[in-house]
Structures are given as C-alpha cells and as structure tokens.
Amino acid sequence: MKYALLFPGQGSQSVGMLAALGVPEIAQTFGEASDVLGWDLAKLVKEGPAEELNRTEKTQPALLAAGVAAWRHWKSLGLAAPAAMAGHSLGEYAALVAAGSLDFADALKLVELRGQLMQAAVPAGTGGMTAIVGMEDAAVDALCASCPDGVLEPANFNAPGQVVVAGEIRALDWLDANGKSKGARMVKRLAMSVPSHCSLMRGASDKLAEALAKIVVKTPSVPVPHNLDATSRSDADGIRAALAAQLYQPVRWTQTVQGLQAQGITHLFECGPGKVLVGLNKRIADGLTSIALEDPAGLAQAAQLVRG
Incomplete structure (x- = not known):
C-alpha cells in the first residue's frame, strides 16, 4: 500500500490541540518551539486564550509545531515511510520539515515572519x-x-x-x-482578517523571499507537491520560489490530491490537529482512504493499515 501524510493549515488550530494523543513528542516539540521563538508557545497551545492563538503570527508557528510533533510520533512507530507528503497552505512548511528539506528551527522563524508579513500587508478591516x-x-x-x-x-x-x-x-x-x-x-x-493567497500578498511574498534566500534548503526525502502547481521540486531555489509564490497564488488542493491518487497512493493520513483535510479529500476523489491522526483511535487505525 502507498500512503501520503498531509499537514493542515490555518483554521485547524485549537486550544489543547493534540492533547488527546497523550504522547511525549507533543510536549517535547512545543517546548522546543518555545525555546526557538523566545515566547511560550507550549503554554499558549495548552491554555490559550483562543483569541491569542488565532492571531496569524501565533497560529502559524503553533500549527507548524503541531504538525511536526504528530510526525515525530508517527515516525517513532517504525512504520514504512510515506510515498509523499503535502501540506495545505501553511502545512506545506510542516511537510518540508518532515521530509528533511527545512530545519525545524528555521521553519518556525519563517512561518512566524510569514504571519507577521501577511498581517502587515493589508490594514485590519480592509x-x-x-x-x-x-x-x-x-x-x-x-x-x-x-x-x-x-x-x-x-x-x-x-x-x-x-x-x-x-x-x-x-x-x-x-x-x-x-x-x-x-x-x-x-x-x-470567513473569520479571516488576512486575504491570503491573492495579489494583495505580493509585497509580503517579496519580503518572505528575502528571508527564504538566507536559509538552507535540502532535497526532500520524499516528493512534496507544492500548493503552487501540485508539482514537487528537488532543488533549493525551486522550493524557495514555490514557497514565496504560494503567498499570493491560490492553493491548488484539489489538483494536489488528484495528483497523489494518480501516483498510486491509496491512503491519506492527516498529520496534525483537526480533520479539515479528511473532509476535503472525501469530496475530491473516490477510492481514497482518509484518516486523521489527531487521536489514539485514528492513529491506531492508520498504523494498522500501514503494517498490513
């Protein structure tokens, strides 16, 4: 069986996310992220308030850390590797971290900046x-x-x-x-003050590209199709350009999932909080099994399928 791991984007966050898994990688990863960022992400995720967690510049590193934490636990199970990974919008960064393309600390700083740039690009309420x-x-x-x-x-x-x-x-x-x-x-x-993935984000994209140029980007260990065009890239400059363009170009999630299915992938596991992608995937293609890994039951079901 061939499976892909999918990482959710903004909108999947919640206070207490992933706590139901009850695995050590969650607290460890949130703690590591807090040290990198210089503010207590772990406390914010655990206690809220939701209004603060929902601020774009806080949401993005919190969701990145959640996706990476879920991935670290999945990897610890010793299962066969996925055939591909993908992420919806912000989730693309978690996919690239899991695939070894981006360093976790670099990605945390990038998405925090990404959130700040997005919020600053368009005045509140406009x-x-x-x-x-x-x-x-x-x-x-x-x-x-x-x-x-x-x-x-x-x-x-x-x-x-x-x-x-x-x-x-x-x-x-x-x-x-x-x-x-x-x-x-x-x-x-929608309850979104930031008009993501449209031309109003072009200035933010240019500034993000400057930050991306300064970090190390490696070839992913498995294909990671980008939101930009549902095409995976192996060269550092191509990955940087796709991440920058993603900010002002639409997310092509339908095309991404259809592309994964065309490669013979039959199972999609949502690696992170929520079940947003599971719901979308069921509308996109028949014949795909989609499971969320946010709780013990989903995790056990997915792991059993991979073990055969």
Whole structure:
C-alpha cells in the first residue's frame, strides 16, 4: 500500500490541540518551539486564550509545531515511510520539515515572519476571505473577474464545488450581494482578517523571499507537491520560489490530491490537529482512504493499515 501524510493549515488550530494523543513528542516539540521563538508557545497551545492563538503570527508557528510533533510520533512507530507528503497552505512548511528539506528551527522563524508579513500587508478591516459553494472552478474564476470594484481572486481550490476567494472588503461585500444570483449555492464570509493567497500578498511574498534566500534548503526525502502547481521540486531555489509564490497564488488542493491518487497512493493520513483535510479529500476523489491522526483511535487505525 502507498500512503501520503498531509499537514493542515490555518483554521485547524485549537486550544489543547493534540492533547488527546497523550504522547511525549507533543510536549517535547512545543517546548522546543518555545525555546526557538523566545515566547511560550507550549503554554499558549495548552491554555490559550483562543483569541491569542488565532492571531496569524501565533497560529502559524503553533500549527507548524503541531504538525511536526504528530510526525515525530508517527515516525517513532517504525512504520514504512510515506510515498509523499503535502501540506495545505501553511502545512506545506510542516511537510518540508518532515521530509528533511527545512530545519525545524528555521521553519518556525519563517512561518512566524510569514504571519507577521501577511498581517502587515493589508490594514485590519480592509481585506478578508469568503467561501463559495456549488460552483465549478472556472465559474468562480469568471465570477471574480466580473467584480466591478476591488480585488477579488480565487485563493483556495479546496474541493470540487468548494472554493475560497480572497480580496478587499468592498469586493467581498459585492460578492455577498451577488454571489447566489450568479450561481453560487452558498456564499459565506470567513473569520479571516488576512486575504491570503491573492495579489494583495505580493509585497509580503517579496519580503518572505528575502528571508527564504538566507536559509538552507535540502532535497526532500520524499516528493512534496507544492500548493503552487501540485508539482514537487528537488532543488533549493525551486522550493524557495514555490514557497514565496504560494503567498499570493491560490492553493491548488484539489489538483494536489488528484495528483497523489494518480501516483498510486491509496491512503491519506492527516498529520496534525483537526480533520479539515479528511473532509476535503472525501469530496475530491473516490477510492481514497482518509484518516486523521489527531487521536489514539485514528492513529491506531492508520498504523494498522500501514503494517498490513
């Protein structure tokens, strides 16, 4: 059997995340991250408050650490290695750490900076994100292009009929008023103050590229398809460029999962908190088994499948 490990992105965080696993790698990894960052990430994850954990510059290193912690425990089980790894948005950094491409400490500092740059790129209250349900990808492209005022662009192609768009508030307000009449079954504003993965993040991307240029990037031990184009890369410059471009280009998750299935991968294990990717994967392709590793039951089920 061939399986891939998938790492979730922003939105999967919660106070107390992964505590149900009850394994030593969780506390150890959160403690290590606290030392690297110079603030108590472990306490924030364990105790909250949720409002602080949900601040983008705090969320990103916390979720990275959670994904790496889950991966470290999975690796300790002595199972066969995955055929590939991938991550949704921020999760791509955890995938690259797990694949040996990025050093954990470097990645923590990068994603903390990434969060700060994203928050600073667009003044609070002037940008956001909205989920559109019930429209094909091409129709969402056309809908965004028809917006008469302000930036409105596809940001996450999450599953067939489920696309998230990002842009300026006035454009999102227009979408709220006109989306259903133009074919959407549902239009739902998300609790996101940062319009991720759209052209409003271009300046943040340029600054992130400067930081990426200063860190060591190695060839991943297994393929890691990038959100940018669902294509894996082995050269350092290519990986750096893909991570920088990811900030202002849409996440192509549907294409990523379909690509993994085309490679003969039959099982997808969500390595980190939550079950967001499990839900998306079930909408993307039939014949794939998706399991979340966030609790003992899911972990045991996945491990048994790998052992055969």
